[in-house]
Amino acid sequence: MTLPAPFTHALRQLLGPENVADAPETLVCYSLDAMNEPAPEGPELVVFPPDEAAVAGVMALCQRFRIPVTPRGAGVGMTGGCVPACGGIVMAMTRLNRILEIDSDNLVAVVEPGVVTQHLQDAVKPLGLFYPPDPASANTSTLGGNVAECAGGLSAVKYGVTKHYVLGARFVLPDGTLCAAGGKMVKNVVGYDLLGLLVGSEGTLAVITQLTLKLLPLPEVRRTLLVAFASVEEAGAAVAGIIRARIVPTALELMDRPSIRAVEDVLHYGIPTDAEALLLVEIDGKPGDVEADFLRLLEQVKARGGHIALEAADAAQRERIWEFRRTISPAITRLKSLKINEDIVVPRSEMPRILRRIEEIAARFQVAVVCYGHAGDGNLHVNLLAERQDRDEVKRALDAVEEIFKASVALGGAISGEHGIGLAKKRYIRYNLSPEVLALTRRIKQAFDPAGILNPGKIFPDEP
Numbered sequence: 001m002t003l004p005a006p007f008t009h010a011l012r013q014l015l016g017p018e019n020v021a022d023a024p025e026t027l028v029c030y031s032l033d034a035m036n037e038p039a040p041e042g043p044e045l046v047v048f049p050p051d052e053a054a055v056a057g058v059m060a061l062c063q064r065f066r067i068p069v070t071p072r073g074a075g076v077g078m079t080g081g082c083v084p085a086c087g088g089i090v091m092a093m094t095r096l097n098r099i100l101e102i103d104s105d106n107l108v109a110v111v112e113p114g115v116v117t118q119h120l121q122d123a124v125k126p127l128g129l130f131y132p133p134d135p136a137s138a139n140t141s142t143l144g145g146n147v148a149e150c151a152g153g154l155s156a157v158k159y160g161v162t163k164h165y166v167l168g169a170r171f172v173l174p175d176g177t178l179c180a181a182g183g184k185m186v187k188n189v190v191g192y193d194l195l196g197l198l199v200g201s202e203g204t205l206a207v208i209t210q211l212t213l214k215l216l217p218l219p220e221v222r223r224t225l226l227v228a229f230a231s232v233e234e235a236g237a238a239v240a241g242i243i244r245a246r247i248v249p250t251a252l253e254l255m256d257r258p259s260i261r262a263v264e265d266v267l268h269y270g271i272p273t274d275a276e277a278l279l280l281v282e283i284d285g286k287p288g289d290v291e292a293d294f295l296r297l298l299e300q301v302k303a304r305g306g307h308i309a310l311e312a313a314d315a316a317q318r319e320r321i322w323e324f325r326r327t328i329s330p331a332i333t334r335l336k337s338l339k340i341n342e343d344i345v346v347p348r349s350e351m352p353r354i355l356r357r358i359e360e361i362a363a364r365f366q367v368a369v370v371c372y373g374h375a376g377d378g379n380l381h382v383n384l385l386a387e388r389q390d391r392d393e394v395k396r397a398l399d400a401v402e403e404i405f406k407a408s409v410a411l412g413g414a415i416s417g418e419h420g421i422g423l424a425k426k427r428y429i430r431y432n433l434s435p436e437v438l439a440l441t442r443r444i445k446q447a448f449d450p451a452g453i454l455n456p457g458k459i460f461p462d463e464p
């Protein structure tokens with residue numbers, strides 16, 4: 001697709017040349033995300049609107065010329081959501097990056113979508129507050145990208161995911177119309193839940209230009225530990241046992257031996273690499289409650305043969321443990337040239353069974369699998385590794401992915417817990433959505449975007 005000259009002329013006039021990029025190296029960078037599969041054509045232009053009015057202007061222009069627009073935050077999505085599948089322009093939201101207000105009377109923050117997740121955390125911490133949805137990518141991801149993907153995070157077991165923290169939004173429809181929903185209220189049932197629709201819509205319904213987010217008071221104390229197990233299944237059984245015992249840790253993260261080794265090879269933190277699995281457990285709250293939960297949690301862990309490998313003695317050690325966890329995803333990209341990162345989710349009681357099924361599938365297809373993730377949510381990152389040039393190995397890995405999806409759905413689970421569908425999983429969406437639900441979803445997309453210009457090619461299996 002070649003962009004019509006009157007369109008590019010009008011775009012440059014609207015935004016100013018400093019907010020429009022067409023250098024080949026820029027186009028390459030904006031043609032992919034953390035899935036690492038570039039769009040065949042890439043974008044023809046990348047625009048950086050400086051404010052909401054510019055976003056509305058760009059959308060109105062694109063609607064008039066029927067130009068595809070792909071919104072983009074930091075580009076660390078895992079399913080190709082911000083990859084321009086049908087050419088056109090990429091709209092990078094990174095210049096709308098102001099924290100507009102921190103209202104500590106109402107425990108809310110009003111932000112632009114390009115604010116980096118961690119920057120909000122850093123800004124509210126001195127006020128004794130925090131924003132709970134904390135994806136492992138928080139140092140780079142944007143809040144707009146988090147909302148568009150309904151990102152989960154490392155403390156979702158206790159605090160929930162992004163959708164539980166979005167109180168209000170301003171957004172621009174594909175034809176340039178500016179809308180608003182919600183506000184600073186914690187309750188609001190006027191009309192349909194448009195915020196609920198926007199959260200997790202993967203940039204296919206509207207472009208988010210402002211967010212009102214709920215904050216919580218920081219917990220008084222935290223205990224953070226690594227618990228070692230002799231098998232991944234025992235670690236999975238401990239997760240199910242902890243939940244069954246009505247203990248709600250802040251975080252309950254699983255790492256299998258290959259992921260522990262991969263990170264230790266990079267960071268050299270002295271984390272024990274002989275365990276078959278580690279659980280990173282964090283408990284927070286009031287001192288007495290944390291102590292009581294800690295003792296009950298130990299009982300569950302010991303009953304499955306686990307033992308404490310390391311407990312953080314101070315904030316610096318806690319940060320090192322968390323850095324270890326956050327480094328897994330980048331560290332395992334070093335193991336083979338292709339990493340297919342899936343994020344299935346099952347009811348938490350099914351954790352031991354899904355781990356056993358994954359082991360069986362890996363053995364049957366003779367493919368290397370690295371497993372880690374938010375076990376306390378039943379959400380596992382199953383990484384299938386292959387060498388890109390080995391077509392047979394790649395095929396076996398892809399076949400194994402499909403079997404893992406089937407196993408997850410058979411156990412009452414889903415093909416994605418937090419990464420979304422994007423390009424990567426649209427051919428599997430029917431495993432979770434019936435034809436009727438898929439048709440209804442499509443009608444919702446058409447109501448927002450009748451011309452089909454906003455992030456086309458995503459989510460729906462029969463899109464090009």
Ligand SMILES: Cc1cc2nc3c(=O)[nH]c(=O)nc-3n(C[C@H](O)[C@H](O)[C@H](O)COP(=O)(O)OP(=O)(O)OC[C@H]3O[C@@H](n4cnc5c(N)ncnc54)[C@H](O)[C@@H]3O)c2cc1C
Pocket residue numbers: 033034070071072073074075076077078080081082093113134135136137140141142143144145146147148149150151152153154202203204206207208209326329330418419455
């Ligand atoms: C190392 C690593 C760790 C990760 N850990 C986690 C984790 O723990 N939990 C988790 O949930 N995810 C995780 N992810 C995935 C990823 O970080 C999240 O999906 C994140 O929300 C993406 O944010 P982003 O700003 O990079 O969005 P992008 O990748 O740029 O875009 C994601 C989607 O959002 C849309 N979008 C972006 N901005 C807007 C906007 N303003 N309006 C409308 N649509 C918009 C895009 O069109 C796209 O569909 C991880 C990724 C990496 C690389």
